[in-house]
Amino acid sequence: MTEQAPVLVVDRTDDGIVTLRLNRPEKMNAFNAEMIDALNHEIDGIRMDPGVRVVILTGTGRGFCTGADLTGMGDLQNVPKNVGKPQHTRYFLMELSRIVTSLRSLPQPVICAVNGTTAGAGYAFALAADVTIAADNVKFINAIHNAGTGTELGISYMLPRAVGAQRAAEILFTMRPVMADEAERIGLILRAVPADGLMDEAFRLARSMAQNVPIGLWVTNQALWANMSAGSLEQAIEFETRGVFVAQASEDAAEKRKSFIEKRTPTFNNR
Numbered sequence: 708m709t710e711q712a713p714v715l716v717v718d719r720t721d722d723g724i725v726t727l728r729l730n731r732p733e734k735m736n737a738f739n740a741e742m743i744d745a746l747n748h749e750i751d752g753i754r755m756d757p758g759v760r761v762v763i764l765t766g767t768g769r770g771f772c773t774g775a776d777l778t779g780m781g782d783l784q785n786v787p788k789n790v791g792k793p794q795h796t797r798y799f800l801m802e803l804s805r806i807v808t809s810l811r812s813l814p815q816p817v818i819c820a821v822n823g824t825t826a827g828a829g830y831a832f833a834l835a836a837d838v839t840i841a842a843d844n845v846k847f848i849n850a851i852h853n854a855g856t857g858t859e860l861g862i863s864y865m866l867p868r869a870v871g872a873q874r875a876a877e878i879l880f881t882m883r884p885v886m887a888d889e890a891e892r893i894g895l896i897l898r899a900v901p902a903d904g905l906m907d908e909a910f911r912l913a914r915s916m917a918q919n920v921p922i923g924l925w926v927t928n929q930a931l932w933a934n935m936s937a938g939s940l941e942q943a944i945e946f947e948t949r950g951v952f953v954a955q956a957s958e959d960a961a962e963k964r965k966s967f968i969e970k971r972t973p974t975f976n977n978r
Contacts, residue, residue: 722760727749734770746806747805754814760916761816763818763913773829775827786799808861834861834895842905846887849878920963
């Protein structure tokens, strides 16, 4: 009997970079219950793992993630049995949306490397990452109208903050795909790169981030997103100042300063 391939492949490097690879290529990485459970489990573990410096999220094959697997979803581990359809849908969406909020709130920076066609939840995952790059042959498809639903998973919150209200309205109100070159131009992604160099670019970015003090990255990540809704410049500066105090008090910060002077790679101990 052939062993079934995992729906999520997890790879770790010695320098603290974790790659989460969606792995249902025959379905263009359309998600099912097993993939949702696997992603939530891995992200929860990464959150509390000081050895993880940067996270890369990508996919196997021609698709990054094309939304829900309409041929069958299976059962989520945390969804109660013997509930009505509205209750089941609510629980299900809570678990799915937890991936989006968890990606955005991880202490570690998240790089999304979009390798292929992206729709539905894949769209939300790409927007939730701190930095998103894409292969130059990628297209982003607003597929919510195919499912007969409205926008979901926080896309109506994240998309206008990335591309502006009017561009977001056009994308959300129509089914027009956005190609990688346009996605870069309007700010939906950081940059489009040749498909065969996508992961090289993702690791280049990840390693440049991993050279920085881990807790410094943590508080910078918090400040970046929290201060987008800060009530004033003074409030934003105060939030940053508290993070600076925490980061500078760490042994890793002293090691970073010393390694800079000595022109060598820092060695961090999460202290």
